[in-house]
Amino acid sequence: MDPAPLRSSFSPPHPLDLAQTLRPLSRGTADPTMQWDASGVWRTLPTPLGAATLHLAQNRGTVDATAWGDGAEWAIAAVPELLGAGDDAGDFDVSGNPFLLEAQRRNPGLRLLRTGLVLEMMIAAIFEQKVTGKEARRAWATLVRAHGEAAPGPAPSGMRVFPSAGAWRLIPSWEWHAAGVDPQRSRTAIAAASVASGLERTLALGRGGAEVAKRLRSVPGIGIWTAAETTQRAHGDADSVSVGDYHLPAVVGWALIGSPVDDDGMLELLAPWAGQRQRVMRLIEASGFAKPRFGPRMTIQDHRRH
Structure with missing residues (x-):
């Protein structure tokens, strides 16, 4: 029982x-x-x-x-x-x-969360590197279902637990390929899993900051964007900004000044709220604001064909 x-x-x-x-x-x-x-x-x-x-x-x-x-x-x-x-x-x-x-x-009830689970948040972010959300969600669901254990208790049917670091390291290349994860992202995920205990130790350094980002970026394949996406969720970092995002600068620009900007322009707009820049991003998201729908769109890549 x-x-x-x-x-x-x-x-x-x-x-x-x-x-x-x-x-x-x-x-x-x-x-x-x-x-x-x-x-x-x-x-x-x-x-x-x-x-x-x-x-x-x-x-x-x-x-x-x-x-x-x-x-x-x-x-x-x-x-x-x-x-x-x-x-x-x-x-x-x-x-x-x-x-x-x-x-x-x-949105008075919007709070910034802290999961305390670094590897899970980092691999989720790795899956989102330079691909569409649809691709990333498909890869996540495919590999977690295949390698995560069944959820304990009366969870809804089909729920699984994020796989262990050891399980990620043992996924064969053809399964990454079938899930639509290209070799660069799979290598990065395996590298992260190989130093999982070190990643989790960064939680003792607090809710993000330069030292946490530096340690996360020491993992091959982890850049400023992935480190920021990780610290926002795992550490509860109220200031990290996902520099290098395909859509984010334009969203911030349209929301705050009514025109698109690049990464430098985004950081300039957010400068008055240094220390709380992620909170600004979450407020923009929570508002339901969407930038005008024109301009080029990211193409979905099907890495399973190669």
Whole structure:
């Protein structure tokens, strides 16, 4: 008989929008590690103590958490930070920008999460390097389903746990190929898995920053964009900006000044909020703003044909 689940309740001292806060973790409706249903959200976790399934249900100002599996205790303990308990907005002030001020007013429950799971967030970001979201989500679902263990407890059918570092290192080249992951990204993912324990140790350095980014970028194939995407989710970095993103500078430019900019222009626009630049990005995302639909689009690459 499976052990009884662990339960707890988290009552944050601030408004909390569960869906907006967890949005950066979603890898599409077919994501085997995260699913929403009428009862709340289900998420699997590869914790240091073993696999876990976590269910979160929001009831007004309280979030009820239930966890199953060997990693249940770790999963329950991590809920407050997952939901933004350590997120400090400090003196964040958008009163001088009407767009951001309205976005903040409409999204008072947006918090910056911290998963505490570096390898998982890094490999998800590696899959997104220089490809469309559709390609990245397909690769993620294919390989996690094939190599992750079944979710503990009564998780929705088909949910799996992010594979261990050892499992990633053993995936044969033809499986990467079949999943649509090119050799450069697969080599990078394997390199990350090979130093997984070192990656996790960066969590002790805090919620991001230059030293964390430096250590993550010491992995071959990890550049400024992938390191930023990782620290935003794993460490809860409120300031990291995904420089080198195909769409992001134009989105920031259109949202803040009504015209597109490049990476340098984006950083200039975000400079007044140094220390909280990722918070600005999340507010723009939460607002539902979309840049005008014109100009070239990224072409989906099918690496399985080669």
